[in-house]
Amino acid sequence: MIQDLGKMEKIVSLCKRRGFIYPSSEIYGGFSGFWNYGHYGSILKENIKCFWKQRFIFDRNDMFVTDTSIISNPKVLESSGHVSNFGNEIFKIQVGTGDEAITTHLRPETAQGIFADFKNLVDVHHPKLPFGVGQIGKAFRNEISPRDFIFRSREFEQMEVEYFTKEEDWSKHFENWRETMNSFAKEVGIKTVHELEVSQDERAHYSKRTIDFQFDYPFGRGELWGLAYRTDFDLNNHSLDYFDEESGKRFVPHVVEPSLGVDRTVLAILLSAYTEDELGGETRIYLKLNKNIAPVRAAVFPLLKNKPELVSKAREVYTMLKKEIPSIQFDDNGNIGKRYRRQDEIGTPFCITIDFDTLTNNTVTLRDRDTGEQERISISDLVFKLK
Numbered sequence: 001m002i003q004d005l006g007k008m009e010k011i012v013s014l015c016k017r018r019g020f021i022y023p024s025s026e027i028y029g030g031f032s033g034f035w036n037y038g039h040y041g042s043i044l045k046e047n048i049k050c051f052w053k054q055r056f057i058f059d060r061n062d063m064f065v066t067d068t069s070i071i072s073n074p075k076v077l078e079s080s081g082h083v084s085n086f087g088n089e090i091f092k093i094q095v096g097t098g099d100e101a102i103t104t105h106l107r108p109e110t111a112q113g114i115f116a117d118f119k120n121l122v123d124v125h126h127p128k129l130p131f132g133v134g135q136i137g138k139a140f141r142n143e144i145s146p147r148d149f150i151f152r153s154r155e156f157e158q159m160e161v162e163y164f165t166k167e168e169d170w171s172k173h174f175e176n177w178r179e180t181m182n183s184f185a186k187e188v189g190i191k192t193v194h195e196l197e198v199s200q201d202e203r204a205h206y207s208k209r210t211i212d213f214q215f216d217y218p219f220g221r222g223e224l225w226g227l228a229y230r231t232d233f234d235l236n237n238h239s240l241d242y243f244d245e246e247s248g249k250r251f252v253p254h255v256v257e258p259s260l261g262v263d264r265t266v267l268a269i270l271l272s273a274y275t276e277d278e279l280g281g282e283t284r285i286y287l288k289l290n291k292n293i294a295p296v297r298a299a300v301f302p303l304l305k306n307k308p309e310l311v312s313k314a315r316e317v318y319t320m321l322k323k324e325i326p327s328i329q330f331d332d333n334g335n336i337g338k339r340y341r342r343q344d345e346i347g348t349p350f351c352i353t354i355d356f357d358t359l360t361n362n363t364v365t366l367r368d369r370d371t372g373e374q375e376r377i378s379i380s381d382l383v384f385k386l387k
């Protein structure tokens with residue numbers, strides 16, 4: 001693949017310019033491997049997470065959701081093998097002070113919290129196999145060389161599912177999650193995901209099958225997400241098992257794990273959406289974000305901000321739309337050309353302009369981000385059009 005580092009610089013610069021992502025602690029020179037999400041970046045990330053929850057958890061009837069602590073009893077990461085296998089790569093921390101202080105670690109993946117809580121879940125909900133638990137949360141790795149913007153950072157977020165099954169059924173569920181991951185990629189607007197069957201030598205020692213979902217980043221092809229069959233390794237490590245009421249047998253369930261990094265998802269979406277074209281004889285940049293994840297669904301403008309009758313009509317339309325679609329924005333900053341440029345770069349699919357005709361016939365202009373074309377439509381048709 002030909003590297004296109006210029007595109008990476010463009011994305012980093014757009015993210016800063018439009019308030020998606022900034023270097024952490026920037027006023028002090030930044031801090032390698034740490035990033036801050038600004039207003040639009042936070043909304044984009046939240047939309048991605050909500051959509052993941054919908055597809056990986058709520059659309060199914062065999063899933064639970066959880067939110068476990070980032071810091072746990074040191075025994076969790078000792079039993080899981082992380083401390084002995086990845087000692088330098090996980091952040092050591094002290095909990096408590098003085099002689100009472102306990103040394104433990106920031107979690108390097110969200111998964112262990114799910115395994116360590118397995119008994120609670122089973123005791124409370126009595127789920128029948130197969131079932132899964134999903135979690136979104138921060139993970140920390142003391143990466144030796146954090147790089148490529150948010151691709152490899154030291155603090156990042158994961159969306160993980162641990163799916164528990166009888167041993168003989170694992171491959172069926174593996175295939176099912178594989179499909180879910182591929183269709184999720186399409187639905188959030190990630191262009192072309194490449195599946196790489198990871199060879200035995202490259203796999204984690206406990207995994208009997210792993211597929212890396214890869215993406216062509218400007219710096220080369222790299223991992224986006226992973227799908228692993230983790231066998232019964234984790235529950236065994238924590239000495240946990242399951243009583244199957246149907247067979248009257250006690251055994252250790254096996255695990256299939258789709259693991260998706262939120263930040264790499266954000267990056268792949270931004271790279272897929274980044275577009276340059278010519279409009280009205282000028283080069284323009286826009287993010288072709290799917291409307292289900294775009295931070296702003298539509299922006300409402302008064303044509304002129306010094307005409308009170310236009311401003312108040314625009315406010316009225318904005319308030320009406322916002323009741324139906326929360327991600328509506330009012331924008332009267334700068335002239336109309338600047339507003340279009342800003343909204344294009346934020347990835348706003350529609351812009352609505354209130355002009356003098358609106359005052360007489362209750363119609364507005366609706367501009368489509370991708371074509372730049374405008375149509376005149378009635379205010380009463382707006383909600384339908386934007387949804």
Ligand code: ATP
Pocket residue numbers: 109141143150151152153154155156157158223224225226259260261262263264
């Ligand atoms: P890599 O080989 O790139 O280091 P990995 O195989 O160690 O990744 P996993 O342990 O499978 O990654 O973690 C699951 C997911 O978490 C990855 O697919 C990725 O999306 C995300 N992830 C892992 N490490 C990082 C990181 N340092 N920064 C951002 N995201 C990460």
